[in-house]
Amino acid sequence: MTDHKTSKEQKYDRQLRLWGDHGQEALENAHVCLINATATGTEILKNLVLPGIGAFTIVDGHKVHWPANHCLVFNRAQAATELLQELNSDVSGNFVEESPDKLLDNDPEFFHRFSLVIGVQLPESTCLRLGSVLWDAGVTFLVCRTYGLIGYMRLIVKEHTVIESHPDNALEDLRLDQPFTELKHHIESYDLDSMAKKDHSHTPWIIVVAKYLEKWYSEHNSQLPKNYKEKEAFRQLIREGILTNENGKPEDEENFEEAIKNVNTALNPTKVPSATEDIFNAEQCENITSQSPSFWVMAQGVRDFVRNEGNGKLPVRGTIPDMIADSDKFIKLQNVYRDKAMKDAAVVSKHVEALLQSVGKPPESISEQKIKLFCKNAAFLRVVHCRSLAEEYSMDTFNKDEITSCMDSTDSEMVLYLMLHSVDRFYQQHSRYPGVYNYQVEEDINNLKLCVNSLLQEYSLNVNVKDDYIHEFCRYGAAEPHTVAAFLGGSAAQEAIKIITHQFVPFNNTFLYNAMSQTSATFQL
Amino acid sequence: MAEGEEPMVVDGGNGDRSDWQGRWDHVNKFLERAGPFTHPDFEPSTEALSGFRHIHVVDMDTIDISNLNRQFLFRPKDVGRPKAEVAADFVNDRVLGCNVVPHFKKIQDLDETFYKQFHIVVCGLDSVVARRWMNGMLLSLLIYEDGVLDPSSIIPLIDGGTEGFKGNARVILPGMTACIDCTLELYPPQINFPMCTIASMPRLPEHCVEYVRMLLWPKEKPFGDGVALDGDNPKHIQWVYQKSLDRAAEFSITGVTYRLTQGVVKRIIPAVASTNAVIAAACATEVFKIATSAYVPLNNYLVFNDVDGLYTYTFEAERKENCSACSQMPQDLQFLPSAKLQEVLDYLTENASLQMKSPAITTTLDGKNKTLYLQTVASIEERTRPNLSKTLKELGLVDGQELAVADVTTPQTVLFKLNFIS
Numbered sequence A: 001m002t003d004h005k006t007s008k009e010q011k012y013d014r015q016l017r018l019w020g021d022h023g024q025e026a027l028e029n030a031h032v033c034l035i036n037a038t039a040t041g042t043e044i045l046k047n048l049v050l051p052g053i054g055a056f057t058i059v060d061g062h063k064v065h066w067p068a069n070h071c072l073v074f075n076r077a078q079a080a081t082e083l084l085q086e087l088n089s090d091v092s093g094n095f096v097e098e099s100p101d102k103l104l105d106n107d108p109e110f111f112h113r114f115s116l117v118i119g120v121q122l123p124e125s126t127c128l129r130l131g132s133v134l135w136d137a138g139v140t141f142l143v144c145r146t147y148g149l150i151g152y153m154r155l156i157v158k159e160h161t162v163i164e165s166h167p168d169n170a171l172e173d174l175r176l177d178q179p180f181t182e183l184k185h186h187i188e189s190y191d192l193d194s195m196a197k198k199d200h201s202h203t204p205w206i207i208v209v210a211k212y213l214e215k216w217y218s219e220h221n222s223q224l225p226k227n228y229k230e231k232e233a234f235r236q237l238i239r240e241g242i243l244t245n246e247n248g249k250p251e252d253e254e255n256f257e258e259a260i261k262n263v264n265t266a267l268n269p270t271k272v273p274s275a276t277e278d279i280f281n282a283e284q285c286e287n288i289t290s291q292s293p294s295f296w297v298m299a300q301g302v303r304d305f306v307r308n309e310g311n312g313k314l315p316v317r318g319t320i321p322d323m324i325a326d327s328d329k330f331i332k333l334q335n336v337y338r339d340k341a342m343k344d345a346a347v348v349s350k351h352v353e354a355l356l357q358s359v360g361k362p363p364e365s366i367s368e369q370k371i372k373l374f375c376k377n378a379a380f381l382r383v384v385h386c387r388s389l390a391e392e393y394s395m396d397t398f399n400k401d402e403i404t405s406c407m408d409s410t411d412s413e414m415v416l417y418l419m420l421h422s423v424d425r426f427y428q429q430h431s432r433y434p435g436v437y438n439y440q441v442e443e444d445i446n447n448l449k450l451c452v453n454s455l456l457q458e459y460s461l462n463v464n465v466k467d468d469y470i471h472e473f474c475r476y477g478a479a480e481p482h483t484v485a486a487f488l489g490g491s492a493a494q495e496a497i498k499i500i501t502h503q504f505v506p507f508n509n510t511f512l513y514n515a516m517s518q519t520s521a522t523f524q525l
Numbered sequence B: 001m002a003e004g005e006e007p008m009v010v011d012g013g014n015g016d017r018s019d020w021q022g023r024w025d026h027v028n029k030f031l032e033r034a035g036p037f038t039h040p041d042f043e044p045s046t047e048a049l050s051g052f053r054h055i056h057v058v059d060m061d062t063i064d065i066s067n068l069n070r071q072f073l074f075r076p077k078d079v080g081r082p083k084a085e086v087a088a089d090f091v092n093d094r095v096l097g098c099n100v101v102p103h104f105k106k107i108q109d110l111d112e113t114f115y116k117q118f119h120i121v122v123c124g125l126d127s128v129v130a131r132r133w134m135n136g137m138l139l140s141l142l143i144y145e146d147g148v149l150d151p152s153s154i155i156p157l158i159d160g161g162t163e164g165f166k167g168n169a170r171v172i173l174p175g176m177t178a179c180i181d182c183t184l185e186l187y188p189p190q191i192n193f194p195m196c197t198i199a200s201m202p203r204l205p206e207h208c209v210e211y212v213r214m215l216l217w218p219k220e221k222p223f224g225d226g227v228a229l230d231g232d233n234p235k236h237i238q239w240v241y242q243k244s245l246d247r248a249a250e251f252s253i254t255g256v257t258y259r260l261t262q263g264v265v266k267r268i269i270p271a272v273a274s275t276n277a278v279i280a281a282a283c284a285t286e287v288f289k290i291a292t293s294a295y296v297p298l299n300n301y302l303v304f305n306d307v308d309g310l311y312t313y314t315f316e317a318e319r320k321e322n323c324s325a326c327s328q329m330p331q332d333l334q335f336l337p338s339a340k341l342q343e344v345l346d347y348l349t350e351n352a353s354l355q356m357k358s359p360a361i362t363t364t365l366d367g368k369n370k371t372l373y374l375q376t377v378a379s380i381e382e383r384t385r386p387n388l389s390k391t392l393k394e395l396g397l398v399d400g401q402e403l404a405v406a407d408v409t410t411p412q413t414v415l416f417k418l419n420f421i422s
Helices: A007-011 A013-028 A039-049 A076-085 A100-106 A108-113 A124-137 A181-188 A197-201 A205-219 A228-239 A254-266 A274-281 A294-307 A327-358 A368-376 A389-393 A400-406 A414-430 A438-458 A467-476 A482-501 B025-032 B083-094 B128-140 B181-186 B195-200 B205-220 B234-250 B258-265 B273-292 B341-350 B378-389
Strands: A031-035 A055-059 A063-065 A073-075 A092-096 A116-120 A140-147 A150-162 A382-386 A510-514 A519-523 B054-058 B099-103 B121-123 B157-163 B166-172 B301-305 B311-315 B331-335 B360-365 B368-373 B402-407 B410-420
Touching (some): A007 A013, A013 B258, A031 A039, A039 A055, A039 A116, A039 A140, A039 A482, A063 A076, A073 A076, A076 A092, A100 A108, A124 A150, A140 A414, A150 A389, A150 A414, A181 A205, A181 A327, A274 A382, A294 A327, A294 A368, A327 A368, A400 A414, A414 A438, A414 A510, A438 A467, A467 B025, A482 A510, A519 B311, B121 B128, B128 B410, B157 B273, B195 B205, B205 B234, B205 B258, B234 B258, B273 B301, B331 B341, B341 B360
Parallel strands (some): A031 A055, A031 A116, A055 A092, A116 A140, B121 B157
Antiparallel strands (some): A150 A382, A150 A510, B157 B166, B166 B301, B301 B311, B360 B368
16 A cells, blocks of 8 residues: 555556556556657657667667758767657666668667567668568567658558457346356345335346346347347337336336446356457467467467367456346346456466466466456457568569558559658659759659559559659658657657557558548558 | 758757757758649748747646656656646747647637637647637637638638557548547547446456546545545555455456556556657648648548557548538427426437537526536526426527537537427
8 A cells, every 4th residue: 555656656547557567567668669760750769768668779870960151960769868858767778870771781689678579660671671580580570650741650560469448339248148056046045026126226226127138038039139129029028127106107227227338248148259250260379389479379278168168158358237226136147257367367377377287387377367367358369470570572472462452442552552661762762862952853743653654564453653742752752740750759669569568459460541631541461 | 862952950059049050951852842732722832831830839737747758848846837838948048939828728728819819720739628618619719701701711720639559630621621639539538437337346457546536535535625636746656556456356356456546546548659749740741731731631530559550541521511610500309298307407418429528508597697517516506406307498598599519618608599390
């Protein structure tokens, strides 16, 4: 019981309420590498330094010139590190005054030490080189770029597992369609017909629905209400159970109103969600070795539970929503679910322990707490695979279908993706980006168009890229306006935090932002 | 980026206040060059760009340590100082040529002579009430000549808000596009637990904290008579926390923690740097578009959510035909003459399109101004309270009576017309 929270707890209070102390710990143990401290790069880092990332290292070989009269030259990496460090003394800032290409030449293993590498405003060749090194080393790579009024992000990670995805609108796990033994007994302990009004009006709606379901079963061959008509009839059945006063008028029973309102979702059949089913069927779940990450070990543990003790159902989640009820009835009902959840988690623990032993690992190597968390989130587990850049670019494996179908609408954000690839081609040919100087704009439009056409031809893409976009991308002159850099800075930093904390779900795998229309899209390329 | 680009420059803060070559390169390209997506009225020009130099910032708050995880203009040494002043100092120091003027005040402390000097107003307010007030202020500055709106009296309002990983940004052209009140239903109502739950039937740890805050504190006055519960005072929170634990133990409720207690007392909304950066950036982009006329501004509402991937939704919020703030249409009230004034008050506060907080109702009777009910001044509340249980007929009101309603949600009184139904 803390009297005075540490100043760190106070400082981070607002974010601890989102990712918890364990999420913060993960953040504080992370070391992130940023390549290129441009406006975009520094905006991203700012949004990682403020919440307390453990450490960052800026890799940047660019020099900065002091204004006008002075001849002082210093390195951008150092300047950025110092200014960013100011934002949070808890964070350890480092810099390497070197271009990423040189590092890849001389010391490619340099990048292996990082939790995440963020590459900003990288030329295509550097991007692909780095992408290959990081893919082989199993280091997550986030590519970001601001190009005029366009923002682009690409996430590359072989496999990213998420236990705590924190879904916005999760359905409750009430088991009304198949009540477990303890729940059945608890429901039996109620006799609605003999209750005094006060108790009747403060009985949790879960009990009310369960009781009327029994009535329904007896009249409908033990079948759940299935369609709208039947659900309406079921709601009416409950409505008829509302107490009436001496004049025959229905009393005000909010709990019954709640029951009626919840009929739609409360009777959903309990089943394993498809995303979780996919996880159970994954190769990593089937073949557990001593190298398997704990996520997959626990996944097989839960899978075994589902196939045995669970009778095709996940471990009970153990939470119920708040509802009109007196304290005693609510707490008792809540405890029925909680106790069952604990019981189920204990069984899963046994499976996990046996599994660990079978691959020669100590049974305590995955904590009870972690297993409980896994069980509680069993319906929300997610695994994200973001393809490598090599796969995205290769003639054999590039996502032709996605690109072509998106381009059916010529103003789809997909055209921005094609334009970015086109300016990369331009850069390859001319060693500069189009339209940087005013006098270049006119001529570069034609040159850029040639690049667009050669790109489309090479990949046999039968799509139409409007001239307007070619003109606009020349007009941008590879500018990096701050407001677009800042939008990307916030977006990228949050994706980085998702990767580091393994909470919430990262995008998969290409994000495009259009500041002109304030629209965005995500493509899996 | 390519070798041979203009060198990027950083000012080392050594006091050299001259502008430098290349400073505005990244922005100039948008202003000097014509383009296919620019605003139809846009004309490229090569006039020297000077950036946004004249900025006024209004903020009634002082800096708290919990701000530091995202409010990047502030440092630990600034805790306790007014936000407006520290922000102004920081920007003026760091950005050459910029002149930020701070106002350590509530937005409501400034009047139309202040607000009408601006070309654009940008808001990052923390309540719907404040937004509605600002909305109302800019609407009150509109000039209509023969029923036609004078466009030069329009001051665009760019509004941004965030909550955790969700945010929104919108552009409001007062008198032309949907205003805050037009879309009041978009804002979810604040959740308040029913009193009977708090008083006698707690089920959640939050109920226990609310019990201590609303019932126990006024009764026990732990820090003295008339000392209100201060969510920022750790001693106060500690007391509430302990008492909440006791309450919870009584009902076998688990889950009361210090963090939860403070969250309930202060109605804390979780916040991070990233979401705020995204929404602030979107708003700044719109300010740029409007100030330069370079592009068509957002029309007119952007929603952002990055819980699962990144999701944005852009749509045009529609004006409400009879909006009480911007439609200039008389607002009708339909009641039986036998209805009590309380019913009118309830309607004003509960109606989804009005959602007033503590409306004060006045009218003209026998040529004299009469206050029917006013809550915000204790003595007047006491005097006018009996009116609430009187019928509209008893109060002398007639069919077609005009009622003037003042409320914290609007800087101008709203006129209602009373229609008696039979």
